[in-house]
Amino acid sequence: MYRLFSRHYGRVLPLRGYTPSTTLHYKPQIFVRRNGTATSPNVGGGGGREGATPEDDLPWYHPRWRRALASLIVGIKLLAFTHLVVSKVFIISQCEGPSMLPTLPTSGSVVVNNLYSRGRGVKVGDLIAAHRPDDMDVMLLKRVIGMPGDYVVVDPMAAGRGEETMMVRVPDGHCWIAGDNLSHSIDSRFYGPVPLALVMGKVVAQVAGGRRWFTDPFTEVSKRD
Numbered sequence: 219m220y221r222l223f224s225r226h227y228g229r230v231l232p233l234r235g236y237t238p239s240t241t242l243h244y245k246p247q248i249f250v251r252r253n254g255t256a257t258s259p260n261v262g263g264g265g266g267r268e269g270a271t272p273e274d275d276l277p278w279y280h281p282r283w284r285r286a287l288a289s290l291i292v293g294i295k296l297l298a299f300t301h302l303v304v305s306k307v308f309i310i311s312q313c314e315g316p317s318m319l320p321t322l323p324t325s326g327s328v329v330v331n332n333l334y335s336r337g338r339g340v341k342v343g344d345l346i347a348a349h350r351p352d353d354m355d356v357m358l359l360k361r362v363i364g365m366p367g368d369y370v371v372v373d374p375m376a377a378g379r380g381e382e383t384m385m386v387r388v389p390d391g392h393c394w395i396a397g398d399n400l401s402h403s404i405d406s407r408f409y410g411p412v413p414l415a416l417v418m419g420k421v422v423a424q425v426a427g428g429r430r431w432f433t434d435p436f437t438e439v440s441k442r443d
Contacts, residue, residue, distance in 0.1 A: 361396060
């Protein structure tokens with residue numbers, strides 16, 4: 219109890235019944251406040267030891283290499299967190315080409331929500347980003363026309379050309395996609411249904427070439443902002 223009381227106040231208290239010659243001596247402890255100051259007279263003078271530096275009495279002091287290592291660890295954690303957000307949450311992607319006119323301009327940027335990867339939560343009418351089935355190095359942005367089990371028209375423009383139209387059933391684990399500008403779009407009419415495993419995410423917003431959220435994909439163009 220005496221030691222605890224002496225440590226708290228950082229000084230020696232005489233005990234009742236003891237003469238000064240029998241007074242217990244206890245070395246004051248160092249108490250570092252949050253602002254980095256200390257309550258002990260030993261701080262700043264090396265504790266009275268010959269050749270000691272002021273940092274020797276600071277419990278929070280670390281050599282330079284330890285501080286550099288701590289900064290490196292923080293940087294690695296920040297990079298890992300950034301990679302997690304980009305790969306699993308959101309990513310801004312550049313889109314080019316006339317296939318999505320008039321919904322999207324020929325050049326602009328969109329926000330892709332990767333939480334919808336592999337087709338999770340994707341429905342008919344959504345805009346998606348996916349790998350092209352016949353060329354995995356190509357990323358495409360199209361609209362979902364049919365989900366597994368739906369029947370879709372292979373080429374809606376065939377009737378306008380006087381050709382016979384044909385309907386197909388979208389197989390399980392696939393989706394049928396097409397561009398809004400059919401005359402300038404290479405889509406499922408050419409390479410067939412797209413596996414849902416190739417879906418990278420759902421396009422939720424446009425950030426360049428016009429700013430808006432895609433909340434209702436079937437809204438008429440004339441009613442859009």
